[in-house]
Amino acid sequence: MIPAAFDYHRPDTLDEALKLLKKHGDEAKVLSGGMSLLPMLKLRLASFAHLVDINRVPGLDYIKEEKGTLRIGAMTRQATLERSDVIKSKVPILADAVPLIADPLVRNRGTIGGNVANGDPGNDQPAIMIALGATFVAEGSRERSIPANQFYKGLYETALARNEILTEIRIPMPPPRSGGAYAKLKRKTGDFAVAAAAAQVTLSAKGTVERCGIALTNAGLTPVEASDAMKFLTGKMPDDKTIAEAAKMAAAKSAPSADRRGSVVYKKEMARVLTARALKKAVERAGRN
Numbered sequence: 315m316i317p318a319a320f321d322y323h324r325p326d327t328l329d330e331a332l333k334l335l336k337k338h339g340d341e342a343k344v345l346s347g348g349m350s351l352l353p354m355l356k357l358r359l360a361s362f363a364h365l366v367d368i369n370r371v372p373g374l375d376y377i378k379e380e381k382g383t384l385r386i387g388a389m390t391r392q393a394t395l396e397r398s399d400v401i402k403s404k405v406p407i408l409a410d411a412v413p414l415i416a417d418p419l420v421r422n423r424g425t426i427g428g429n430v431a432n433g434d435p436g437n438d439q440p441a442i443m444i445a446l447g448a449t450f451v452a453e454g455s456r457e458r459s460i461p462a463n464q465f466y467k468g469l470y471e472t473a474l475a476r477n478e479i480l481t482e483i484r485i486p487m488p489p490p491r492s493g494g495a496y497a498k499l500k501r502k503t504g505d506f507a508v509a510a511a512a513a514q515v516t517l518s519a520k521g522t523v524e525r526c527g528i529a530l531t532n533a534g535l536t537p538v539e540a541s542d543a544m545k546f547l548t549g550k551m552p553d554d555k556t557i558a559e560a561a562k563m564a565a566a567k568s569a570p571s572a573d574r575r576g577s578v579v580y581k582k583e584m585a586r587v588l589t590a591r592a593l594k595k596a597v598e599r600a601g602r603n
């Protein structure tokens with residue numbers, strides 16, 4: 315299908331882009347990689363009178379390590395993340411996930427900013443950002459930071475205001491004895507997750523869990539933070555029995571809907587299995603650091 319007509323704007327600066335958003339209000343939408351937005355427009359699931367393409371805005375494409383924080387510019391493409399040595403060595407949870415997102419063509423265009431700002435519970439990076447304790451930086455009338463676990467409000471609904479642009483993702487650099495993993499089940503390449511789990515843990519010198527983040531993809535209208543399971547694991551030895559119990563608690567928090575990828579019962583069971591897998595791998599990796 316052909317999208318409804320829109321005016322296309324291609325600002326050269328962030329300031330200009332923000333002015334366009336302010337001017338056109340609810341009628342305007344930011345365009346980054348276009349890999350989610352354009353299909354939606356073509357299927358006429360949404361329409362906007364103004365698209366503000368931020369691909370020419372400079373300074374939004376970077377991966378920097380600074381004072382204990384990994385800063386990723388919102389316009390950083392998935393393909394860039396896939397090739398990054400810092401991501402591979404320091405944030406393996408993200409390195410696990412990126413090659414499983416869509417296909418190489420989509421990853422060449424799709425951005426991390428678009429993935430987390432989209433508000434689709436099928437996107438993989440929101441759950442990972444929640445597990446990592448990341449923060450999203452938005453520019454509008456002022457700069458503000460929003461913790462990833464407070465960003466998702468409903469289906470395609472986020473804490474971003476219409477006049478704001480997501481500019482950066484800030485991930486606290488995992489301390490020593492940390493490890494993370496992402497486990498995803500999908501039917502075929504290019505498909506979204508049937509279910510997926512992100513787990514990030516930091517172990518104490520004794521081997522108990524000092525901090526942990528667990529979140530699920532495609533398990534409800536928003537990414538699901540498994541807070542009960544996180545609380546349960548903290549302070550405990552992450553042995554098979556404890557991990558199995560935490561995985562059950564995480565699955566209990568999921569609220570998927572039935573569709574062509576499976577029934578509710580099947581998806582909840584997959585959430586349990588994948589959480590256990592991700593936790594085991596995260597703990598194993600933490601033990602090696």
Ligand code: FAD
Nearest residue numbers: 344346347348349350351416424425427428429437438480
């Ligand atoms: P766009 O499509 O340009 O924008 C998406 C939304 O985010 C829009 O609402 C837009 O206004 C908003 N937005 C974008 N950037 C910003 C910003 N900086 N500030 C404020 N708002 C912004 N994703 C997965 O996670 N896992 C998958 O398995 C997967 N499979 C896919 C398979 C196919 C065939 C396709 C086409 C896509 C798939 N995707 C998948 C989605 C893909 O990862 C998208 O690239 C991503 O969801 C959106 O990124 P984008 O840069 O293309 O954003």
